[in-house]
Amino acid sequence: MKAFLLTILTLALCCQTAFAQKTNADWRAGVAKAVITPDQPVWMAGYGSRTKPSEGTSQELYAKALALQDNRGKRVVIVTTDILGIPREMGDAIASGVAQKYKLTRANLVLTSTHTHTGPVPHRNLEGAYFLDEQQAAAVKRNTARMTEKIIAVVGEALRELQPATLSFGRGAAHFGINRRVNRDGRFVFGSNKDGVKDDDVPLLQVRSADGRLRAVLLSYACHNTTLTDTFYQFNGDYAGYVQAEIEQAHPGAVAMFMMGAGADINPEPRGKLEMAQAHGKALAETVARILAGSLRPLRGNLNTAYANVALPLDVMTREQLQAQTQDKDKYRRAHAQRWLARLDRDGKVMTEYPYPLQVVQLGNDLTLVAMSGEVVVDYVLRLKQELGAERLWVAAYCNDVMAYIPSVRILKEGGYEADFSMIYYDLPGKWNPAVEEIIIRNIHALARKAGRK
Ligand SMILES: [Zn+2]
Numbered sequence: 001m002k003a004f005l006l007t008i009l010t011l012a013l014c015c016q017t018a019f020a021q022k023t024n025a026d027w028r029a030g031v032a033k034a035v036i037t038p039d040q041p042v043w044m045a046g047y048g049s050r051t052k053p054s055e056g057t058s059q060e061l062y063a064k065a066l067a068l069q070d071n072r073g074k075r076v077v078i079v080t081t082d083i084l085g086i087p088r089e090m091g092d093a094i095a096s097g098v099a100q101k102y103k104l105t106r107a108n109l110v111l112t113s114t115h116t117h118t119g120p121v122p123h124r125n126l127e128g129a130y131f132l133d134e135q136q137a138a139a140v141k142r143n144t145a146r147m148t149e150k151i152i153a154v155v156g157e158a159l160r161e162l163q164p165a166t167l168s169f170g171r172g173a174a175h176f177g178i179n180r181r182v183n184r185d186g187r188f189v190f191g192s193n194k195d196g197v198k199d200d201d202v203p204l205l206q207v208r209s210a211d212g213r214l215r216a217v218l219l220s221y222a223c224h225n226t227t228l229t230d231t232f233y234q235f236n237g238d239y240a241g242y243v244q245a246e247i248e249q250a251h252p253g254a255v256a257m258f259m260m261g262a263g264a265d266i267n268p269e270p271r272g273k274l275e276m277a278q279a280h281g282k283a284l285a286e287t288v289a290r291i292l293a294g295s296l297r298p299l300r301g302n303l304n305t306a307y308a309n310v311a312l313p314l315d316v317m318t319r320e321q322l323q324a325q326t327q328d329k330d331k332y333r334r335a336h337a338q339r340w341l342a343r344l345d346r347d348g349k350v351m352t353e354y355p356y357p358l359q360v361v362q363l364g365n366d367l368t369l370v371a372m373s374g375e376v377v378v379d380y381v382l383r384l385k386q387e388l389g390a391e392r393l394w395v396a397a398y399c400n401d402v403m404a405y406i407p408s409v410r411i412l413k414e415g416g417y418e419a420d421f422s423m424i425y426y427d428l429p430g431k432w433n434p435a436v437e438e439i440i441i442r443n444i445h446a447l448a449r450k451a452g453r454k
Helices: 002-022 088-102 134-160 238-250 274-293 319-325 331-347 378-388 409-414 436-450
Strands: 027-035 062-069 075-081 109-111 163-173 177-184 187-193 201-209 214-221 255-260 266-268 303-316 353-363 368-372 393-396 430-432
Touching (some): 027 134, 027 214, 062 255, 075 134, 075 303, 088 109, 163 274, 214 238, 214 393, 266 274, 319 331, 353 436, 378 393, 378 436, 409 436
Antiparallel strands (some): 027 163, 062 075, 163 201, 177 187, 201 214, 353 368
């Protein structure tokens, strides 16, 4: 009898859920995934100190695409990839393939990367960080072209899969990310700053089919995907790879996708061992399970997007400064100075600003996704939450083009890796001008208005 009553109760609950979802099925969604693990050894991205190419795979790397369409037929495709970053040239190649094949414009394509440091080097990303010989450079180029084709194909597959769906938004928290900037006698160095700023939020988009089946989960966390360090030579998605695997295992048939948040100055702790990456992935998957079991806010209304390249000023090094840097004892700094002196000689000038992509995706009336490019420090998400309201906001970083760190005015003043040295590895001719923070924030507000955020 008890079992019978329980069945009735369960049926009633199911009907109620199905009804609630039916009234909300004013979206269409399609999802697809493809393995992008290289088919040969390739130099690995993110640590300049590696001494040899990859040696096998301990976890497959994926490109995944989520296509969303509102009831007017307006579309956006969000792509996640288990790689360090999608640099300009690769992003442009993907965007032009997608425009040609599926008539999807740049504003309606969000390209993101999980920033795993155990993936292949993307061609023309972090160009000053690796000293590749001809054969290795060719392998990187070939693999980047291969990934580009696979990403274009996975976008098409997601678009072909569009079916009635409900979207809802939830939020949880994770705590293994710790601020990595430590003030040691006035100099900012890498370490563990337990009192430093961070963002524990785990925003989540749930996609269900009209009959209630879980089809996709998209989540973010603002913390470097660097549990695995430079001694690890197998391809692996790191904690972001493990959280996706955990969710997909718990929900057969569903696709889990991870977008990196603005956590460029945050590191996972502890780090260094494979089981730590697995544990962080598990912790994040538990957060996701709690969010999915709670009450999520249905997303209703129209989809709108806005995209712009914003000119960010650089404080370019002078010829004299570059010449002095050719005598540096650090080989990366010497090579950087030589490259920029050669460009200066060739062209008579160097770039003084960078066309920085910014994108806003307005998902109905209740969610604004801000897709920022580059390795964005946590100050930006904290500031945007204050100015735009935390409730309906999702800030993703490492989107569309990963050309540099994006430090705040505070970090530019303090100095350290994110402000200074990283520009050597990213092969830019100087530091960002402190005006960049205001320019970025002002443009995000403008794009959010353009995308119809109320
Ligand atoms: Zn990074």
